[in-house]
Amino acid sequence: MSAQEANGASFSRERLIRFSDCDPAGIVFYPQYFVMFNGLVEDWVDEGLGIGFRRLVIERGVGLPTVRLEADFRAVSQMGDRVVLSLAVERLGSRSITLNARCTGAQDGELRMQMRQVLVSTSLQSHQAVEVPADMRAAIERRFTRRPVPDNA
Amino acid sequence: MSAQEANGASFSRERLIRFSDCDPAGIVFYPQYFVMFNGLVEDWVDEGLGIGFRRLVIERGVGLPTVRLEADFRAVSQMGDRVVLSLAVERLGSRSITLNARCTGAQDGELRMQMRQVLVSTSLQSHQAVEVPADMRAAIERRFTRRPVPDNA
Amino acid sequence: MSAQEANGASFSRERLIRFSDCDPAGIVFYPQYFVMFNGLVEDWVDEGLGIGFRRLVIERGVGLPTVRLEADFRAVSQMGDRVVLSLAVERLGSRSITLNARCTGAQDGELRMQMRQVLVSTSLQSHQAVEVPADMRAAIERRFTRRPVPDNA
Amino acid sequence: MSAQEANGASFSRERLIRFSDCDPAGIVFYPQYFVMFNGLVEDWVDEGLGIGFRRLVIERGVGLPTVRLEADFRAVSQMGDRVVLSLAVERLGSRSITLNARCTGAQDGELRMQMRQVLVSTSLQSHQAVEVPADMRAAIERRFTRRPVPDNA
Numbered sequence: 001m002s003a004q005e006a007n008g009a010s011f012s013r014e015r016l017i018r019f020s021d022c023d024p025a026g027i028v029f030y031p032q033y034f035v036m037f038n039g040l041v042e043d044w045v046d047e048g049l050g051i052g053f054r055r056l057v058i059e060r061g062v063g064l065p066t067v068r069l070e071a072d073f074r075a076v077s078q079m080g081d082r083v084v085l086s087l088a089v090e091r092l093g094s095r096s097i098t099l100n101a102r103c104t105g106a107q108d109g110e111l112r113m114q115m116r117q118v119l120v121s122t123s124l125q126s127h128q129a130v131e132v133p134a135d136m137r138a139a140i141e142r143r144f145t146r147r148p149v150p151d152n153a
Numbered sequence: 154m155s156a157q158e159a160n161g162a163s164f165s166r167e168r169l170i171r172f173s174d175c176d177p178a179g180i181v182f183y184p185q186y187f188v189m190f191n192g193l194v195e196d197w198v199d200e201g202l203g204i205g206f207r208r209l210v211i212e213r214g215v216g217l218p219t220v221r222l223e224a225d226f227r228a229v230s231q232m233g234d235r236v237v238l239s240l241a242v243e244r245l246g247s248r249s250i251t252l253n254a255r256c257t258g259a260q261d262g263e264l265r266m267q268m269r270q271v272l273v274s275t276s277l278q279s280h281q282a283v284e285v286p287a288d289m290r291a292a293i294e295r296r297f298t299r300r301p302v303p304d305n306a
Numbered sequence: 307m308s309a310q311e312a313n314g315a316s317f318s319r320e321r322l323i324r325f326s327d328c329d330p331a332g333i334v335f336y337p338q339y340f341v342m343f344n345g346l347v348e349d350w351v352d353e354g355l356g357i358g359f360r361r362l363v364i365e366r367g368v369g370l371p372t373v374r375l376e377a378d379f380r381a382v383s384q385m386g387d388r389v390v391l392s393l394a395v396e397r398l399g400s401r402s403i404t405l406n407a408r409c410t411g412a413q414d415g416e417l418r419m420q421m422r423q424v425l426v427s428t429s430l431q432s433h434q435a436v437e438v439p440a441d442m443r444a445a446i447e448r449r450f451t452r453r454p455v456p457d458n459a
Numbered sequence: 460m461s462a463q464e465a466n467g468a469s470f471s472r473e474r475l476i477r478f479s480d481c482d483p484a485g486i487v488f489y490p491q492y493f494v495m496f497n498g499l500v501e502d503w504v505d506e507g508l509g510i511g512f513r514r515l516v517i518e519r520g521v522g523l524p525t526v527r528l529e530a531d532f533r534a535v536s537q538m539g540d541r542v543v544l545s546l547a548v549e550r551l552g553s554r555s556i557t558l559n560a561r562c563t564g565a566q567d568g569e570l571r572m573q574m575r576q577v578l579v580s581t582s583l584q585s586h587q588a589v590e591v592p593a594d595m596r597a598a599i600e601r602r603f604t605r606r607p608v609p610d611n612a
Contacts, residue, residue: 018501019329019516020337020494024210024385025277026330026517030219031191034184035479042477054539057177057478058485066183070223076280079330080513124178127229171348172363173341176478177485177538179364184479188326195324207386210325211332232483233360330516331583336525337497340490363483372489376529382586430484433535 009144011048012086013040014106017077027076033113034069037101040085041119049139062133063122067096071115075105082106089144092137095129096120162297164201165239166193167259170230180229186266187222190254193238194272202292215286216275220249224268228258235259242297245290248282249273315450317354318392319346320412323383333382339419340375343407346391347425355445368439369428373402377421381411388412395450398443401435402426468603470507471545472499473565476536486535492572493528496560499544500578508598521592522581526555530574534564541565548603551596554588555579 015036023029041064045053056062077083084104091098096118103113121132132140168189176182194217198206209215230236237257244251249271256266274285285293321342329335347370351359362368383389390410397404402424409419427438438446474495482488500523504512515521536542543563550557555577562572580591591599 016501018498019512020335020497022330023325024328024330024332025216025218025280027218027280029191029326031184031187031326034187038182038184038479039477042475053478054537058538063178065178065180065226065229067226068224071221073218073220076218078513079517127178127180169348171345172359172482173344173488173490175483177481177483179483182479191326192324195322206325207384211385231360232364233358331522331524331586333524333586335497337490337493340493344488344490369484371484371486371532371535373532374530377527379524379526382524433484433486 010086010088011040011044011144012084013043014082014084015039017079017081017083019079021077022079027078028112030073033071033073033103033115036085036103037087037115037117040087040101041099044087045136048143049136051133051136051139056133056136057124060133061124062130063124063127064097064119065122065127066117067120068118069115071113073113075110075112077103077105077112083112089140090116092132092140092145095131097132097140163239163241164193164197164297165237166196167235167237168192170232170234170236172232175232180231181265183226186224186226186256186268189238189256190240190268190270193240193254194252197240198289201296202289204286204289204292209286209289210277213286214277215283216277216280217250217272218275218280219270220273221271222268224266226266228263228265230256230258230265236265242293243269245285245293245298248284250285250293316392316394317346317350317450318390319349320388320390321345323385323387323389325385327383328385333384336379339377339379339409339421342391342409343393343421343423346393346407347405350393351442354449355442357439357442357445362439362442363430366439367430368436369430369433370403370425371428371433372423373426374424375421377419379419381416381418383409383411383418389418395446396422398438398446398451401437403438403446469545469547470499470503470603471543472502473541473543474498476538476540476542478538481538486537489532492530492532492562492574495544495562496546496574496576499546499560500558503546504595507602508595510592510595510598515592515595516583519592520583521589522583522586523556523578524581524586525576526579527577528574530572532572534569534571536562536564536571542571548599549575551591551599551604554590556591556599 017028021028021032042053045051084106087099087101090100099117101115104111120129123130170181174181174185195206198204237259240252240254243253252270254268257264273282276283323334327334327338348359351357390412393405393407396406405423407421410417426435429436480487480491501512504510543565546558546560549559558576560574563570579588582589
């Protein structure tokens, strides 16, 4: 495992589970996990990559829609729980970014939910796939890509 | 393909894509697909199985949380589109139900999104898995299970 | 009361209260009423006025944001309830439409929630108020405005 | 104006307007303001009153549903805006709390939206109004009630 992988290969934020996240069973309504992770991706683009999510979407007209996801829900989250949402880049393609995301309890470290999500870079005009913007690619490669340890490491 | 498979193996409802389903890109915000399919499962339990979703949840204390899903987003849906949401039972386990669900354009028949979703039957008191209720199992077997054609068919 | 008032002065749609509308208290999460009424306004523009909500917003670039509302919540709505959402036009201004909206139980007729809502017609480019479109004004006047009975009626 | 009024008569939190808060017009979908303020009330009960919102709702079975609100939407909020949400207590009744809440731009101080909201203290079992819990009343009186300056001040 390289140094890059240990330092900065994941991005995380803590979040409170709110009344409005929960359903009549008193637990997180599962689509709400995807809303939370959408917010995490925004924070990652803003703070982890330093790209500016609003600028990316509004001024540069680039969207990051989800084209594929696989999610496992392992344990329930309840109103008032503090959770940690984290993401790591599994693969950076020419037009796509594959993320591994997890939600764990902030106190107990228990895995609540995890997912693999493929985002594609699109033009918001045409909704067609476009190259991942160069500055975004560079920031991901610099900070969030797992690199093989060089032979002489 | 057996006669059972052709008649009644899937359950579907048409739905309008609303302003509130869409994001600043003018297309369905992807977590909203899961909210729509959650509504489809309610209608299926009510009308397809004749079980009564409210009674199941409130009076009988049975929940149907999602434990696993795999989703592919193939084409965008826009405000004002009419879509068909449909589901079929892939597998009925002792405590779980695996669904295949699809969203297609009502006019063009284009596949917008599809998913495989594993629901587990739980006690809403303990959040632990319990047997799929007998009446629900019977209704699924009767109407939504694909059975092999008998040898003498 | 004039004939116009009795025939067609209100527009209504029935709706099922869904699991996803409800909060951990098992009742409609109050912001969700506004999501429901937003859907009712869409249906009214489409079906009550015959204008085409999608065309209005996307092709014609006209928005109908809310600038003022007053709401009273009288009784709770629970998952599985069928409710009737209805609206009537209280006042049609040059750039605004004031609606009176109500949610009542479909079975018991009980008033659950009512509101007075002022919508303003805006340009989606500038977010500035514009005249209510002429075809929309004409349709509202024809079908949803309470007119005094003429003296010779 | 008394010292109590100047120190601590309002409670506020900053929040980022997210992609998921916005509609196809690119601005906050107005019901989402109420979701945001619901979160502010949670934070106020937790941090402003020191009562514990989760404990209040789950363990003590007390709800705080909205029975009345009046809201004015003055200016739009867009994705990426930072806003300040604040609340002050206008009136503390035996079973109700009337709040004045505001959303302003964090940078420009511009008023985006304001509302007057009446919450009622209820039993989550019966959905009937109950006395505002004594510890909550005491905390509100101590920190969030505007008191007349005594004559001898």
